[in-house]
Amino acid sequence: MLNVETLNLPNWADARAFVPELVMFGAFLAALLGDIIAKRRPWVPFAIVLFGAVTALSYAVAGLDIQAPAKILGDMVVVDGMSSFFRMLFALTAVVTVLFSWKSEEIMGPGREHKGEFYALIALMTGGMMVMAESTDLIMLYLSMELVSLTSYVMAGWMRGSLRSTEASLKYMIFGAMSSGIMLFGLSLIFGLTGSMTFEGIRAALSAGTVDPLALLTVTVLVLAGLGYKIAMVPFHFWAPDVYEGSPTPVAAFFSVGPKAAGFALMIRFFYTTLQPVVDQFDWPLMIAVLSVITMTVGNLSAVRQTNVKRILAYSSIAHVGYLLMAFLMLTEQGLQAILFYLFVYTLMNLGAFLFVTAVNNSLKSEHLADYAGLGFRSPWASVMMMIFLFSLTGVPPFAGFIGKFYLFAEVMRREWYWLAIVGVLNSVVSLYYYMKIARALYFDKAPEGAGAVPVPALQIFAMALLAVPTLLLGVMWGPLKGVADRAVAVIAGL
Amino acid sequence: MAADLVFYGFALLTVLAGCFVVFSRNVVHAGFALMFTLLGVAGLYAMLGADFLAVTQTVVYIGGILILVLFAVMMTRVPSQNAPRRGLDRMVPAGIFAVAIFALLYKVATGTSWPTATPGEALPTAKLIGVKLMTDAIFPFEFASLVLLVAMIGAAILIRERKVLPAEAPAEEAATEAPADEPEVTA
Numbered sequence: 001m002l003n004v005e006t007l008n009l010p011n012w013a014d015a016r017a018f019v020p021e022l023v024m025f026g027a028f029l030a031a032l033l034g035d036i037i038a039k040r041r042p043w044v045p046f047a048i049v050l051f052g053a054v055t056a057l058s059y060a061v062a063g064l065d066i067q068a069p070a071k072i073l074g075d076m077v078v079v080d081g082m083s084s085f086f087r088m089l090f091a092l093t094a095v096v097t098v099l100f101s102w103k104s105e106e107i108m109g110p111g112r113e114h115k116g117e118f119y120a121l122i123a124l125m126t127g128g129m130m131v132m133a134e135s136t137d138l139i140m141l142y143l144s145m146e147l148v149s150l151t152s153y154v155m156a157g158w159m160r161g162s163l164r165s166t167e168a169s170l171k172y173m174i175f176g177a178m179s180s181g182i183m184l185f186g187l188s189l190i191f192g193l194t195g196s197m198t199f200e201g202i203r204a205a206l207s208a209g210t211v212d213p214l215a216l217l218t219v220t221v222l223v224l225a226g227l228g229y230k231i232a233m234v235p236f237h238f239w240a241p242d243v244y245e246g247s248p249t250p251v252a253a254f255f256s257v258g259p260k261a262a263g264f265a266l267m268i269r270f271f272y273t274t275l276q277p278v279v280d281q282f283d284w285p286l287m288i289a290v291l292s293v294i295t296m297t298v299g300n301l302s303a304v305r306q307t308n309v310k311r312i313l314a315y316s317s318i319a320h321v322g323y324l325l326m327a328f329l330m331l332t333e334q335g336l337q338a339i340l341f342y343l344f345v346y347t348l349m350n351l352g353a354f355l356f357v358t359a360v361n362n363s364l365k366s367e368h369l370a371d372y373a374g375l376g377f378r379s380p381w382a383s384v385m386m387m388i389f390l391f392s393l394t395g396v397p398p399f400a401g402f403i404g405k406f407y408l409f410a411e412v413m414r415r416e417w418y419w420l421a422i423v424g425v426l427n428s429v430v431s432l433y434y435y436m437k438i439a440r441a442l443y444f445d446k447a448p449e450g451a452g453a454v455p456v457p458a459l460q461i462f463a464m465a466l467l468a469v470p471t472l473l474l475g476v477m478w479g480p481l482k483g484v485a486d487r488a489v490a491v492i493a494g495l
Numbered sequence: 496m497a498a499d500l501v502f503y504g505f506a507l508l509t510v511l512a513g514c515f516v517v518f519s520r521n522v523v524h525a526g527f528a529l530m531f532t533l534l535g536v537a538g539l540y541a542m543l544g545a546d547f548l549a550v551t552q553t554v555v556y557i558g559g560i561l562i563l564v565l566f567a568v569m570m571t572r573v574p575s576q577n578a579p580r581r582g583l584d585r586m587v588p589a590g591i592f593a594v595a596i597f598a599l600l601y602k603v604a605t606g607t608s609w610p611t612a613t614p615g616e617a618l619p620t621a622k623l624i625g626v627k628l629m630t631d632a633i634f635p636f637e638f639a640s641l642v643l644l645v646a647m648i649g650a651a652i653l654i655r656e657r658k659v660l661p662a663e664a665p666a667e668e669a670a671t672e673a674p675a676d677e678p679e680v681t682a
Contacts, residue, residue: 009630025641032648073634114652124645131638140634147642154649169653189603193612215607379625 014072020056020063020087024094024127027052028120035116035178042108042115049119053126057091060084063119064484066491075198077134085484086265089347091259094126096463097254100355103457104249106159106248118158121259125151129258130452137202138187138197140181145230148259149176156247156255158358162465168246175229175239181225187490189219200272206278215280220275220284224291227270230263233325234295237318241302244314248312249361251311253354256317257347264324264343268336272492276331285417293423296322300430309357310367312434313350316393316399319431320346326424327411333489334414339486345392345474347403351435352467356382358455359464369437374447381461383442385468386424392471395428398489400474407482468492509535526565540543544617547624610626 015022031045038044069080071207092347098119101107107118128147135141153176157169191197193215194205205211229236244252252360275284299319308314324342327335332359357367359382364371376383405428412421512531519525533556541549544594 010633074631076632076634101530114519117648121645122647124641128641141636143635143642146644150642150645150649154652158652161639192609193607206605210608212607215603218603329649370597374570473547 007365010073012298017070017072018077019126020059020091021130022179023052023056023059024091024123028124028127031116031120033449035120042119045119046098046102049123050095052123053091053094053098055397056087056126056130057095061436063250064088064487068075069491071136075139076137077131078136079134081488082265082340083130083268085488086261086363087130087343089261089344090126090129090133093258093261093347094122094252094352096355096466097250097258097353098122099463100253100358100460100465101250103362103459104248104250104358106358107250114158115158118155121151121155125155125254125258129262129265131310132262133269135266136199138191141270142184142187145183145226145266146180148262149180149230152176152255152259155251156243158251158260162246164246164292165248166246168243170202172243173238177318179226179229183223186219186222186225189215189222193219194394202274203277206274207279209281211278216278217282217284217287220271220282221287223270226293227263227267231260231321231324232265232317232318233291234298235296237295237321240312240318241306241314244317245367249310249354250369251360252314253351256313256354257351260317260321260344260348264270264339267328268339271328272331272336272458274474279331284331285329286326288428289417289420292322292325292329293324293420294318295325295423296427300427300434306434307369308367309372309438310354310368312359312369312438313357313405314354316434317350318430320350320393321344322427323405323408323424324352326420327422329412329417330415332411332415334409336489337485338404338411340383340488341478341482342404344481344485345385345400345471348467348471348474349389349392349399349401352385352464352471353393355460355464355467356386356389359460360454360455363454372438372441373445374443374451375441375454378451379456382464385464386442387467388471390439392475394432394435396432398475400471400478401424403475403478407413425458455463498542502539505535505538505542507535508532508537522568522639523596526561526568529564530557532563544614545620546617547621605611 024431027049028035033047034044035042039475046371062104063084064081066079066084068128069078071078101118101122106112108115125148128144128151132148133146135144153169153173156172159165159167171368190202193211194202196202196205206216224233225236229239232240234344244256247255279285296319299315299322303312303315314340324339324346327338327342329335360375360379361367374422388399395401395405409421409424412424509532512528513536515528516525516532519528533552537549537552537557540552
């Protein structure tokens, strides 16, 4: 007979450590129900999800000073410094996206469908991303990735009448299914090699040093196929420009930061906890260095030729993955701190840049660079903030992007990978060209005759300011955030 | 050894049927071939002592999912002239790539010492799986229900017949025609 006392069951303490996720999943269900009960009142699910995201954000911020990692829910997930950091990041992303979508024509315009479900799915995806950042078991790694992916496919195809949106959804799904399949094969080999499903068990088995380096490299590449797809790393990036272009812009904005940061979180969690003892025993650093160079170069060079602002931003976000990967090559603590710091800054500035596209798209109905002529004078506030985001993305002082890039490059120099640093700097110069192309359109190109003002609703200005002000502040006062990132890496589980 | 012979029989069934799935130009034939692949895998499960998994594989995949796949294929079949062309320009790089991957995996599989365990007496696994699902693995079990829920919602959202204006219509027109935010769905 079973003895209930000896069983490993979730308990009340687990639930208390898991509040932000429970709030997001609860908001998802409540928003679905609210949408059914309160028909034609999309503000009900909107308010529920906004409230949920703000609650999760405050819980996440309160959890930042966590002292020791806690394994919960049958050791499937872990709550530590890093999961607290990413909870905060995802909740913030959700708050801004939800606020912004409310006034977006592509989601809330007349004749659009499923307005309530949109907010519900944002809540679900945010909860899924949080779980991605805390998984410590191969089962949870896969399930959380699938939850985020499936939600993404649906949201990419949100504008059902639009061929581009349908194409985006289908491409995303086919690429996603393919790379999950490859990753699953890799995971099955890892289980075969180490006989363990938990990250800690895998680490212990790998530390014993009995695993053949070639086998280790092979399974790492296979797993990277799945995770690389989530972060849009070359050569698994082909979906990104088409998906960002075809999806509704608020969704593209969310995709370009949320799932990407979640993918990085899972990559850090998985590779840092499992491979760190054996990182110099096989070609991991060289592989990551090469992937990083290819990713940033392909991203930047492709962005130069684009005329659609969404596509420019899509390729630019691929390039930023390349910069982030630079600090990943030795799996050191300083490298991870730099990545976490940069991910936060990247979320602020990239989300902001996409939100600008959403904001002007409402009345401009175009995402082409040519139609952006003179926008600096037609919607002054939004354009000024867009300039902040663009300068920050380029990485010039005194904006937050500069500090973030500084830490990334510092890590590369510390590990004496000088050629990689040089390639990174050259790439930043290339990126200056296309970011300034947008800036030139905004301020130096003449608006066509009779072009009126492009009004941006106050709510959207507010949401953009939520991102622009920290982007400015973090450029001069980055200490507090750096401290948070350092602490997050210090209290990491499984070591 | 008889057990080896049975194993190679199932493995051959799986691989050959799998090749047929990939190379067949007729989608319906490919769907039927998939049945043998799944059956072969179920056989392998049974040989490993995973009785519950083998039965589930048969009932769920062959009995349920495969039938749905075949229905979907038959109802949405495109005219055969739309079939993708298969020129040498694609077959050659794909073939080289496939052979390279196979060589790599073969080298990995043979060059590594896989930790193995001698199986004990094969016991029924259903009870053990049930207990695990309700204790250690209860979180993934519940989490999977969220994954399934979003799949259902997604299917409903993306597939349901449109009851409102095309999304691409200019906003001004839409505003005059549809004063209400969301027209009632007349089901």
